[in-house]
Amino acid sequence: MKYSVESCDRLSYLDSARGIAIICVIIGHMNLRNRLISQYIYSFHMPIFFIISGMLLAYGEKWKIRSLWDNIKRKATNLLGPYVMFSLLSIMVIALDSVQHENLKGFISKICKAGVNTLNLDGIQTLWFLPALFIAETVFLILHRVVRDKRSACIFTLVVAAVTTIYAVFTHICNDCGERLIPLTTGFNIINRALIGFIFLFLGYLFEKSKKLYQLEKVKLFAVALVLIFINLLLFRYNFVDLRNSVIGNPVVYYINAICGSYGVIILAKLFFSKNRLFVFFGRNSLIIFATHLNFMIIGFSLMLAGCFTIRYEGLVGVIIVIAIESIVVLLSNQISKFLSIISSRREANRKLMIE
Numbered sequence: 001m002k003y004s005v006e007s008c009d010r011l012s013y014l015d016s017a018r019g020i021a022i023i024c025v026i027i028g029h030m031n032l033r034n035r036l037i038s039q040y041i042y043s044f045h046m047p048i049f050f051i052i053s054g055m056l057l058a059y060g061e062k063w064k065i066r067s068l069w070d071n072i073k074r075k076a077t078n079l080l081g082p083y084v085m086f087s088l089l090s091i092m093v094i095a096l097d098s099v100q101h102e103n104l105k106g107f108i109s110k111i112c113k114a115g116v117n118t119l120n121l122d123g124i125q126t127l128w129f130l131p132a133l134f135i136a137e138t139v140f141l142i143l144h145r146v147v148r149d150k151r152s153a154c155i156f157t158l159v160v161a162a163v164t165t166i167y168a169v170f171t172h173i174c175n176d177c178g179e180r181l182i183p184l185t186t187g188f189n190i191i192n193r194a195l196i197g198f199i200f201l202f203l204g205y206l207f208e209k210s211k212k213l214y215q216l217e218k219v220k221l222f223a224v225a226l227v228l229i230f231i232n233l234l235l236f237r238y239n240f241v242d243l244r245n246s247v248i249g250n251p252v253v254y255y256i257n258a259i260c261g262s263y264g265v266i267i268l269a270k271l272f273f274s275k276n277r278l279f280v281f282f283g284r285n286s287l288i289i290f291a292t293h294l295n296f297m298i299i300g301f302s303l304m305l306a307g308c309f310t311i312r313y314e315g316l317v318g319v320i321i322v323i324a325i326e327s328i329v330v331l332l333s334n335q336i337s338k339f340l341s342i343i344s345s346r347r348e349a350n351r352k353l354m355i356e
Helices: 012-029 035-042 047-059 068-101 104-119 125-146 150-177 179-210 218-238 251-272 277-284 286-305 315-355
Strands: none
Touching: 012 035, 012 047, 012 251, 012 277, 012 286, 012 315, 035 218, 047 125, 047 179, 047 251, 068 104, 068 125, 068 286, 125 150, 125 179, 125 286, 150 179, 150 251, 179 251, 218 251, 277 286, 277 315, 286 315
16 A cells, blocks of 8 residues: 555565565455465454554655645545545445345445445444554654654554553453444544554564564574464464554563564565566555455455356465456556556646746
């Protein structure tokens, strides 16, 4: 997802890592018979996006010379703008799906719920991530401006980790108490998951600034990646995670899993997949894929239930279909974007000629 650094500063291995991560997101959201695969993916598939955002901030320099307000406005444009656009698209898909399967009351209820979730930044489906990233990056920018020394920033991050963990326990208690507490916790949850994201973003920034790991030889770096992935594979089944609802289970296991899984993928991407066209392509267009893949899943399931095709839209077949559709959508959207950019440039050129 395009967040933190101008296109000229992009690093292909981070694009590749993000591409691998977005494919994992698609797999994790597909109806798989083997639940362990989804559980494994969930252990790191959202933290890795926050970590990569922090790493990109570490490489960027222009944001450091801009004013805080200017940076926040840019983040709002890059993240909340697409959030609104894709939310409207999701509401349209929900409306089309509800027309087929719901009565009038159910239809209105679903549309209203989607609208409320959009306005309060809770997000429809996966779109919760965009406001969460905006809040996380805003907190980081404020921290960077207010706190100059690394030690104080680390202490602040540890405090945030403690507070978010306490809230996660509170959420678990609320779920046991019944739905009457859900409206109370929704607002806190929106902030809490963003703060958890901030922790990973800060770790990504800190890690990339140190650059100690990348000084290792390739063989040793590969060994580190294998160890990290092995730890993740060893621990993931002992924890259930749903970051959207601030469910992190055992916080120690959660952070170990998230960090090991994320950096395992990032290191492997750096070593072997930095020039992989598929992963880089998906990474550079992950915002579109992230925001739309569930919509295509909903449409696919609706068509399957309606008997429009006989292919079972689930499992590996479903993943391949969604990836193929997303590839086409991304290519089309890129072409449309280029076309609109050309039109805009020509209009600007004509306007200047008229002024002269």
